[in-house]
Amino acid sequence: MEILETAAALQARTEMWRRDGSRIGFVPTMGALHDGHLELVRAAVAENDVVIVSVFVNPTQFNNAEDFNKYPRVLESDTELLRNTGCTALFAPTPEEMYPRPAVLQLDFGPLERVMEGAHRPGHFNGVGIVVSKLFHLARPHRAYFGQKDWQQVAIVRQLVADLGFDVELIAAPTVREADGLAMSSRNRRLSPEARQVAPRLHEALLLAAAHLPAGTAVAQAEAQKFLGGFPGIELEYLEIADAQTLQPDLTAGGDVVICLAAWLDGVRLIDNVLVHPASVTAQRNSGGQA
Amino acid sequence: MEILETAAALQARTEMWRRDGSRIGFVPTMGALHDGHLELVRAAVAENDVVIVSVFVNPTQFNNAEDFNKYPRVLESDTELLRNTGCTALFAPTPEEMYPRPAVLQLDFGPLERVMEGAHRPGHFNGVGIVVSKLFHLARPHRAYFGQKDWQQVAIVRQLVADLGFDVELIAAPTVREADGLAMSSRNRRLSPEARQVAPRLHEALLLAAAHLPAGTAVAQAEAQKFLGGFPGIELEYLEIADAQTLQPDLTAGGDVVICLAAWLDGVRLIDNVLVHPASVTAQRNSGGQA
Structure with a gap:
């Protein structure tokens, strides 16, 4: 090389x-x-x-x-x-x-x-x-x-x-994750032990939002925020639910949805996201919603 | 080809x-x-x-x-x-x-x-x-x-x-010009006979401004504008005197100067410019100015 x-x-x-x-x-x-x-x-x-x-x-x-x-x-x-x-x-x-x-x-x-x-x-x-x-x-x-x-x-x-x-x-x-779900990032090296311990909650919050998506974006967002609110080591900067192509909150085009967040943990800023296929949302909605 | x-x-x-x-x-x-x-x-x-x-x-x-x-x-x-x-x-x-x-x-x-x-x-x-x-x-x-x-x-x-x-x-x-000084331009094809006749005055105005540059940009600009004012077929949009590199009116860096204009002739918009080397300005200034 x-x-x-x-x-x-x-x-x-x-x-x-x-x-x-x-x-x-x-x-x-x-x-x-x-x-x-x-x-x-x-x-x-x-x-x-x-x-x-x-x-x-x-x-x-x-x-x-x-x-x-x-x-x-x-x-x-x-x-x-x-x-x-x-x-x-x-x-x-x-x-x-x-x-x-x-x-x-x-x-x-x-x-x-x-x-x-x-x-x-x-x-x-x-x-x-x-x-x-x-x-x-x-x-x-x-x-x-x-x-x-x-x-x-x-x-x-x-x-x-x-x-x-x-x-x-x-x-x-696709994003590569640690065994506990934390998205790999160069900035993870800067996490304090306490911050590292709580950091996998970010991915969990995204999965929670995805699970609530059939009930609407407001509900999904609120559930994820409520969940993260339970961890004082995490300061959420944003959690946005958007059309995966346009990145805008209007989901009426019916394409893939992306749920993105940024949060501060002990002075370190991390981002993560999950992609949700509309077919899976529809399937969940048809089977009565919230996973 | x-x-x-x-x-x-x-x-x-x-x-x-x-x-x-x-x-x-x-x-x-x-x-x-x-x-x-x-x-x-x-x-x-x-x-x-x-x-x-x-x-x-x-x-x-x-x-x-x-x-x-x-x-x-x-x-x-x-x-x-x-x-x-x-x-x-x-x-x-x-x-x-x-x-x-x-x-x-x-x-x-x-x-x-x-x-x-x-x-x-x-x-x-x-x-x-x-x-x-x-x-x-x-x-x-x-x-x-x-x-x-x-x-x-x-x-x-x-x-x-x-x-x-x-x-x-x-x-x-460098700009290629017709024998009478008009800068070649695809838009020249659209000029009416009257507009074509008066169009070489644009280049003359630029040369006039260049000649008055040793007396300062305000004088140079005013002289060119006064000259063009004598031709009702020409509607000057701008005549700007600028540092040839930065295109800003501040000439204190002492580099080449560009004099640019845009004008309307019978519904057709033409642009032109001339480049002035500071050495020539200084030479003119030293020999008493206005050519």
């Missing part, structure tokens, strides 16, 4: 790979790799000739300086983890390498970013859109891999790819 | 050219080609292995329906003109081909678009940024060619390329 630190070095490699007809898989990450990331890398290795993993804690997508400063940075152990995966190249640039000058252009994803993370982290998806565009132009991937834990991010990147015409196939892989 | 009408066809071609190591030159146009365009094509032919010219009247960069509807569309004669240039492929898609769905993403170029065309044509540069991004992703050019008549557009595209990290070299070529 090659380690590349400059944009020019990555560009030279990907130009060469494109020339020789290699299929390029790309997994953008902010490092502190966990099994969720490694699942993406394994999928990329299985489906492409060469695989690039980027590790870059992108300053422009953080709206909170403390979150940025405390974001775990463990490049050495990340490198070791990647060595056993079949990853071809690790791209680990500095912020100066990615942003020789600050960007002037601002990206606005409209209704897609007026909810959930976009509503609570002003400028977050502008930062995501800019860095993903830059990384795509350097890595020139045929396929790019993202985790569904960041459901809204996947929707944003899908819109970016469609609207700017990037020639890349997006692969969104 | 090959004529391609679908995104997939162009993409297949450019993928192949990239694979075989060809250098790709790209000239995006809205058609109704004139010698200004052909100069760009000739430069692209001289400097690249293959050259793609696109002809696409992009609906999303028009804020005025009449301007869009009356924009000249003469694909047959454009095709004939291109046949003699050495152009490899003409890309002429439909709006539906370029926009299978309307874009959600909005691009905001900040201060760069708060002036001149951006200030007077709301949404114009969002449309330009989106279509240029799409075209770049289809044409995969090594070099892209633009005319300096659209000075602000060149600045916007340069920012787009820098901020999203497009791997393309931008070439901006």
Whole structure:
């Protein structure tokens, strides 16, 4: 596995790979790799000739300086983890390498970013859109891999790819969870023992909301909030129930539904979501409702 | 010369050219080609292995329906003109081909678009940024060619390329003019005989402003406005004097200065600009000013 630190070095490699007809898989990450990331890398290795993993804690997508400063940075152990995966190249640039000058252009994803993370982290998806565009132009991937834990991010990147015409196939892989249900996240490393113990309640709350969905979104939301209210270590920031494609609360289109939340546990902000297929909601409704 | 009408066809071609190591030159146009365009094509032919010219009247960069509807569309004669240039492929898609769905993403170029065309044509540069991004992703050019008549557009595209990290070299070529000084433009075809006769006064006004620049921007602006006021067939929309890089009226950085205008002549809107090197301003100032 090659380690590349400059944009020019990555560009030279990907130009060469494109020339020789290699299929390029790309997994953008902010490092502190966990099994969720490694699942993406394994999928990329299985489906492409060469695989690039980027590790870059992108300053422009953080709206909170403390979150940025405390974001775990463990490049050495990340490198070791990647060595056993079949990853071809690790791209680990500095912020100066990615942003020789600050960007002037601002990206606005409209209704897609007026909810959930976009509503609570002003400028977050502008930062995501800019860095993903830059990384795509350097890595020139045929396929790019993202985790569904960041459901809204996947929707944003899908819109970016469609609207700017990037020639890349997006692969969104299911969230990988700990045995107790906690969604794997780099930020889990920062949890205090107490916070780690209560953290699986987030996923339980999402499942509870999903179970109550046949009774309506208001009931589902209230039940989940009531449940989480029983754990003083959890401060819910939002719990939103939305159409999985549009991310808007209007569910009348009848497609998949996504239930997303963000919560603070002892100074650490976690997000999670579950996807609900309308068929399962209808089945539950027909059998008399609340599971 | 090959004529391609679908995104997939162009993409297949450019993928192949990239694979075989060809250098790709790209000239995006809205058609109704004139010698200004052909100069760009000739430069692209001289400097690249293959050259793609696109002809696409992009609906999303028009804020005025009449301007869009009356924009000249003469694909047959454009095709004939291109046949003699050495152009490899003409890309002429439909709006539906370029926009299978309307874009959600909005691009905001900040201060760069708060002036001149951006200030007077709301949404114009969002449309330009989106279509240029799409075209770049289809044409995969090594070099892209633009005319300096659209000075602000060149600045916007340069920012787009820098901020999203497009791997393309931008070439901006000087404005080509008719013998009487009128900047070549596809919209010139729509000028009435009377409007065509008075149109060269726009360039004269810019030269007059440049000549008065040593006396200050207010004087330069006033002189040009007074001059144009003498021609009832010309309705000036704006005349702005700005730093050629930032496009802002603050000239204290001492770099090149651009003088830009837009004006209506008998229902047709034309733009033009001249570039002034500060050395020439200083020289004039030292020799006592007004040329």
